[in-house]
Amino acid sequence: MISIIVAIAENNAIGKDNKLLCHIPGDLKRFKKLTTGKTVIMGLKTFKSLPNGPLPNRRNIVITDKKNQKIDGCDMAYSIEEAVEMCNTDEENFVIGGGSIYRQFLPLADKLYITKVHHNFDADTFFPEIDYSKWKLISSKKITKDVKYPFSYLTFVK
Ligand SMILES: NC(=O)c1ccc[n+]([C@@H]2O[C@H](COP(=O)([O-])OP(=O)(O)OC[C@H]3O[C@@H](n4cnc5c(N)ncnc54)[C@H](OP(=O)(O)O)[C@@H]3O)[C@@H](O)[C@H]2O)c1
Numbered sequence: 001m002i003s004i005i006v007a008i009a010e011n012n013a014i015g016k017d018n019k020l021l022c023h024i025p026g027d028l029k030r031f032k033k034l035t036t037g038k039t040v041i042m043g044l045k046t047f048k049s050l051p052n053g054p055l056p057n058r059r060n061i062v063i064t065d066k067k068n069q070k071i072d073g074c075d076m077a078y079s080i081e082e083a084v085e086m087c088n089t090d091e092e093n094f095v096i097g098g099g100s101i102y103r104q105f106l107p108l109a110d111k112l113y114i115t116k117v118h119h120n121f122d123a124d125t126f127f128p129e130i131d132y133s134k135w136k137l138i139s140s141k142k143i144t145k146d147v148k149y150p151f152s153y154l155t156f157v158k
Pocket of ligand 1: 005006007008013014015016017018019020021042043044045046047049063064065066077078079080096097098099100101102104125
């Protein structure tokens with residue numbers, strides 16, 4: 001099973017200057033809880049944006065075109081197909097970004113965990129357009145209390 005997990009602004013923005021657009025502590029905790037013990041898949045640019053290297057207690061798969069690129073603590077995939085083959089077939093595998101990786105995995109994904117941030121951000125990276133006719137919303141929770149920007153946890157399955 002392949003799941004996408006992403007924080008998306010109202011204007012579909014997801015990043016700028018290889019950084020996230022905002023830090024939502026509750027969302028980061030939820031991300032950690034959902035992904036710990038699982039496989040996370042990311043593009044090389046997103047890997048480089050991580051402040052402390054590979055995400056601990058998770059199998060990190062990093063996708064790059066650079067065939068000789070190796071990163072300590074990560075498994076390397078040199079194509080989307082290779083990353084899919086490396087997925088654990090018994091459990092959930094999380095695609096964690098960034099834009100180019102989400103775009104290529106969206107048609108392959110079974111589940112979407114979207115944190116919709118109800119704010120427009122200036123950005124250089126955007127989530128691809130979602131054809132909602134292909135997805136069923138299975139849970140939705142809006143958070144408005146004690147937050148800088150209100151946001152909603154939305155979970156969709158195919
Ligand atoms: N809002 C969120 O939830 C969220 C989550 C994650 C990231 N982000 C943001 O997204 C932005 C980064 O996204 P991005 O699109 O610029 O970069 P990215 O998707 O993280 O990584 C792009 C790199 O992945 C490799 N790649 C992509 N497709 C490939 C393929 N088919 N085969 C082999 N390698 C492939 C290439 O590496 P090489 O150049 O080495 O070949 C490419 O340069 C940042 O701003 C980050 O903060 C947001």
